[in-house]
Amino acid sequence: MARKVSIQVLADELGLSKYAVSRALSGKSGVSEATRQRVIELAKSLGYQKASFSQPSETGREPDAPSPFILICMRHIHSGNHSYWQRVLNGMLMSCDQQGLPYVIVSPELEAAKLTGEPESPQHMLAPHLDWTRCGGIVVMGTFPHSILGLVARAERPYVLVDHVDPLISCDKINNDNIEAGSIITRHLLSLHCTHLGFITDKAWSASFADRLAGARSAMDSPHGTEARLTEWRIPYGEPGWENALYQQFVHTEPDKRPDAWIGANDDIAIRWMRKLQTEGISIPESARIAGIDNVEASTLVSPQLTTVNLCKEELGGRAIEALLRRIERPGAPMESIHLSTRLIPRAST
Structure with a gap:
């Protein structure tokens, strides 16, 4: 008897997550167009019958199923830095808008990572007001203490670090060189x-x-x-x-x-x-x-x-969203540490 072709079968064949395959088949945002076409072609060739293959709408969202949001963690101390961090953030938000992805910006309090004796989940300690069932992935901007990064790592969501390296955290990292x-x-x-x-x-x-x-x-x-x-x-x-x-x-x-x-x-x-x-x-x-x-x-x-x-700023933020989507699509892919190249600008002070 021929095996039943499920989303899991398609995911295993393509080396993708079930999440990515589901998004591709339903025409939702959160996956690249190249990945969407790979999924649809394999689904057709294997006789996947559960649903028709939809193309994304102009907004990338379906009215009855809101898109998962990207959670952006940004420290309060960086929110007023318009010359650097705000530009990195702008690059992220532009990329989210282009992909049709909603986003939420939070600043996890440092005290949240302290042991309180409460059996709270990492998700609740990071952002207790959010519906975590809709969180598709996390971007962490800049320097956070290891305790906060530990919560992010245990939140059971794909995540990337931007302009920060923690040798004890294994994840994708996007930095200027x-x-x-x-x-x-x-x-x-x-x-x-x-x-x-x-x-x-x-x-x-x-x-x-x-x-x-x-x-x-x-x-x-x-x-x-x-x-x-x-x-x-x-x-x-x-x-x-x-x-x-x-x-x-x-x-x-x-x-x-x-x-x-x-x-x-x-x-x-x-x-x-x-x-x-x-x-x-x-x-x-x-x-x-x-x-x-x-x-x-x-x-x-x-x-x-x-x-x-x-140093690239908007490009750094945009590249972070690309890396997160790659991690969502291919959860088993090797971790990447990406360094954007720099350029000398000589002026009169030297």
Whole structure:
């Protein structure tokens, strides 16, 4: 007797999830057009009879069955960052709109991950007000503590991390190539014959800061950097007035041990340090060269304009949604760690 052709049979034959096959057969959003056609062709060839094959509507939704939503986790501290995080978020939302996918944005409280003695589910601890039966997948933006990421991992939904890496969490990760960014800006300053580079950073602020410093150090290890040196200047980036404390450290450093070029771990650090030096009578770039990383709009509004490294923002968000849909369609596929390439933008500050 011929076996009954079910959604599970189709999923096994194609290496897809039952969710992806069901969405493809019903014409709903959440799967790529290429995947939809593969599913329909196999269903026809195997004689799948349960339902007719529908094409997606203009909205990608069926009136009697709302599309699953994408849950986007974003920290409150990033919601006001219009130059970077809001642009990454915009890329995600544009991609969701193009796919006809609804979305929900939440900011899981850090306290939610603490042990309370309550037998609550990870889903309830992350977002108790949501209907989790409709959650198709999760995107986690930026740095969250491992305890929060642990809840996401146990929420039984496909998920991806964006602009963050946690070695203890096994999932798809979408990042800018921060190591490349640190290396590019360092090599640029070395090409200008700078002999002592100061890297201003707060490694506790972001994993990307640590990667950028690692990239700078790797460039110093190249033959081009053997006669130059790199020093790390640490700041409490989240606290006001760090520029004044850093300047006091600078003036108490012997003149021959002061950097002749500076790299900010991001553009904001570089701009604030440049302004501090200028108020103290130090001209840029005549007395010191300064560069940043990010290419935010403010880098073109200062004088002199800031040399920087362009990092993709909207593209990073859009790529995250693509990765999540891939994970939904192919749950057994190998995990991916994607790094978007960067680009040097030389300007007058160097």
